[in-house]
Amino acid sequence: MNLHAIRAIYLFEMARAWRTLFQTIVSPVLTTTLYFVVFGAAIGSRMTEIDGVAFGAFIIPGLIMLSILTQSVSNASFGIYFPKFTGTIYEILSAPISAVEIVISYVGAAATKSVILGLIILVTARVFVPYEIAHPAAMLAFLVLTAVSFSLFGFIIGIWADNFEKLQFIPMLVITPLTFLGGSFYSIDMLPEFWRTVSLFNPVVYLISGFRWSFFGSGDVSIGISLAMTLGFLALCLIVIWRIFETGYRLKA
Amino acid sequence: MPSDTLVQEPAARPPDAAAPPPGIISVQGLSKTYAGGFQALKNVDLEIRRGEIFALLGPNGAGKTTLISAICGLINPTTGRILADGHDVVRDFRAARKKIGLVPQEISIDMFETVWATVSFSRGVFGKPPDPAHIEKVLKDLSLWDKKDAKLLALSGGMKRRVMIAKALSHEPQILFLDEPTAGVDVELRRGMWDMVRGLRASGVTIILTTHYIEEAEEMADRVGVIDKGQIILVEEKTALMKKLGKKQLSLELVEPLARLPEALAGYDLGLENDGRRLVYAFDTQGERTGVTRLLRDLDALGLRFTDMDTKQSSLEEIFVSLVRKTP
Numbered sequence: 001m002n003l004h005a006i007r008a009i010y011l012f013e014m015a016r017a018w019r020t021l022f023q024t025i026v027s028p029v030l031t032t033t034l035y036f037v038v039f040g041a042a043i044g045s046r047m048t049e050i051d052g053v054a055f056g057a058f059i060i061p062g063l064i065m066l067s068i069l070t071q072s073v074s075n076a077s078f079g080i081y082f083p084k085f086t087g088t089i090y091e092i093l094s095a096p097i098s099a100v101e102i103v104i105s106y107v108g109a110a111a112t113k114s115v116i117l118g119l120i121i122l123v124t125a126r127v128f129v130p131y132e133i134a135h136p137a138a139m140l141a142f143l144v145l146t147a148v149s150f151s152l153f154g155f156i157i158g159i160w161a162d163n164f165e166k167l168q169f170i171p172m173l174v175i176t177p178l179t180f181l182g183g184s185f186y187s188i189d190m191l192p193e194f195w196r197t198v199s200l201f202n203p204v205v206y207l208i209s210g211f212r213w214s215f216f217g218s219g220d221v222s223i224g225i226s227l228a229m230t231l232g233f234l235a236l237c238l239i240v241i242w243r244i245f246e247t248g249y250r251l252k253a
Numbered sequence: 254m255p256s257d258t259l260v261q262e263p264a265a266r267p268p269d270a271a272a273p274p275p276g277i278i279s280v281q282g283l284s285k286t287y288a289g290g291f292q293a294l295k296n297v298d299l300e301i302r303r304g305e306i307f308a309l310l311g312p313n314g315a316g317k318t319t320l321i322s323a324i325c326g327l328i329n330p331t332t333g334r335i336l337a338d339g340h341d342v343v344r345d346f347r348a349a350r351k352k353i354g355l356v357p358q359e360i361s362i363d364m365f366e367t368v369w370a371t372v373s374f375s376r377g378v379f380g381k382p383p384d385p386a387h388i389e390k391v392l393k394d395l396s397l398w399d400k401k402d403a404k405l406l407a408l409s410g411g412m413k414r415r416v417m418i419a420k421a422l423s424h425e426p427q428i429l430f431l432d433e434p435t436a437g438v439d440v441e442l443r444r445g446m447w448d449m450v451r452g453l454r455a456s457g458v459t460i461i462l463t464t465h466y467i468e469e470a471e472e473m474a475d476r477v478g479v480i481d482k483g484q485i486i487l488v489e490e491k492t493a494l495m496k497k498l499g500k501k502q503l504s505l506e507l508v509e510p511l512a513r514l515p516e517a518l519a520g521y522d523l524g525l526e527n528d529g530r531r532l533v534y535a536f537d538t539q540g541e542r543t544g545v546t547r548l549l550r551d552l553d554a555l556g557l558r559f560t561d562m563d564t565k566q567s568s569l570e571e572i573f574v575s576l577v578r579k580t581p
Contacts, residue, residue, distance in 0.1 A: 002347070002380040004376075004377045004378075004379075004380050004381060004382060005377060005378045005379070005380055007377060008373075008374050008376075008377025008378050009374075009377075009378065012370075012374055015370075019365060086361055086362075086363065086364075087357075087359055087361030088361045088362060088363055090327060090355070090357050090361060091355075091361075091375060091378060091420065092378065093325075093326055093327050094325040094326050094327060094350060094353070094355050095350060095378045095379050095380075096346065096347040096348075096349075096350040096351045096379060096380050097378060097380070098347075248329050252327065252328055252329050253287055253288065253322075253327075253328045253329070
């Protein structure tokens with residue numbers, strides 16, 4: 001294991017977050033705060049409880065997931081796309097560092113940023129709505145698992161993308177809609193039968209459901225299925241990344 | 254992950270004073286065909302000797318950068334094998350790459366970083382523990398010390414290029430690749446870089462440089478390799494190459510200009526320059542007879558007098574051009 005290399009890249013990526021503090025932390029926190037003000041305080045007070053949980057509290061897990069998903073993908077994709085764009089990737093490719101170590105450093109840094117962001121939003125939410133976390137350990141585990149899975153997914157996008165449009169394409173046109181339709185702001189039980197069935201094909205439903213379970217002890221689908229789907233997505237990303245390095249796809253001619 | 258480093262060690266050699274030292278880089282049967290079908294390297298064999306400065310010359314698109322990229326791990330070779338200090342660069346990439354520093358042709362640096370941060374980063378990526386004293390030395394050697402806290406985007410082009418070199422030297426490599434190190438660098442800075450490269454060689458680093466500037470190879474190299482259309486067409490000691498292929502030119506400044514060459518001199522390879530004021534004679538230094546004495550005698554017989562004479566060795570550039578033209 002080239003631990004010095006992992007440390008160097010990880011710290012470099014974390015330093016980049018510090019340099020772009022507004023973009024990485026302040027802006028998502030601000031956005032989430034606006035959601036709480038609008039949906040939690042303004043509209044939420046007129047909404048009925050969902051599964052015995054006040055609407056303001058009900059949307060917390062979904063909102064955190066929304067931020068984690070989009071930020072993991074954009075952070076990790078940018079982290080690996082940028083060296084490709086500027087050409088500095090030559091150094092990583094010529095260094096005595098394996099594919100596993102490259103992934104650990106880039107994805108580790110992106111996931112760390114997402115988890116920190118998630119926790120900040122969690123604390124911010126406390127200012128607006130009272131809530132309790134039923135399974136704190138499970139909550140943290142889901143947070144980390146999701147951050148890692150989507151950072152891996154972002155890493156894949158960053159390698160696949162060969163221009164800035166492609167880099168933006170997946171987060172904008174796939175992640176955001178799937179998250180909104182994945183039950184961030186509602187329980188999929190509230191949907192008509194047909195749309196509930198359609199929703200079950202949306203992988204984000206399982207993430208949000210599992211995460212919500214860790215808060216309130218109940219979700220749209222059982223916690224076992226949520227966990228299995230999340231792990232399945234993680235495994236899928238790992239396989240794709242393994243193939244990328246095996247073939248040198250978009251990295252080596 | 255490959256771990257069989259022992260297998261990669263070169264076989265012990267019987268003591269033999271005449272045997273050349275084992276090459277620090279050994280390229281064997283290397284070919285590279287890009288996805289589009291373009292064959293950039295064709296069955297290249299090349300040995301780089303320990304401690305030498307090797308200049309790789311070739312026209313644009315000849316395969317210089319592809320060859321370096323294959324050795325440094327930036328591209329996957331189609332066939333063939335490369336050893337760096339006895340380590341296979343694919344199977345035993347960790348041991349091989351630790352020995353190698355690469356300065357690519359393009360300036361590719363993270364513009365928002367400081368000089369100190371980016372050079373320290375490189376050392377870490379190459380698996381070395383932090384060593385501020387070494388980074389300080391590298392930056393001082395490259396006259397970058399007073400810029401260590403400056404952001405890269407604030408540096409001049411020449412400084413950025415030196416930062417690239419500092420990054421490559423941050424992990425104390427034994428082999429340094431310089432891909433067109435002085436492209437677009439002014440004369441003074443170029444001299445400075447040459448001095449630096451000589452200093453590195455003196456400290457035991459093997460240097461492989463590619464260049465268009467023949468002058469650079471002529472000035473620096475111990476040996477010269479010429480690559481054209483993906484094939485190494487020649488590898489030779491620089492001095493031997495110049496002696497073997499070198500032609501000398503004798504220039505005679507005439508007192509009275511000539512309108513054309515006298516018939517009596519038709520047997521010589523002569524040219525008239527400078528409005529007939531200069532007679533130029535090209536001869537092969539390796540030839541049995543250079544013909545100089547005979548020419549001078551004949552000129553005397555014709556009553557031609559001259560004010561000055563000068564001989565000049567043809568440059569590596571002329572040799573290079575004649576070599577590349579010959580290949581089909």
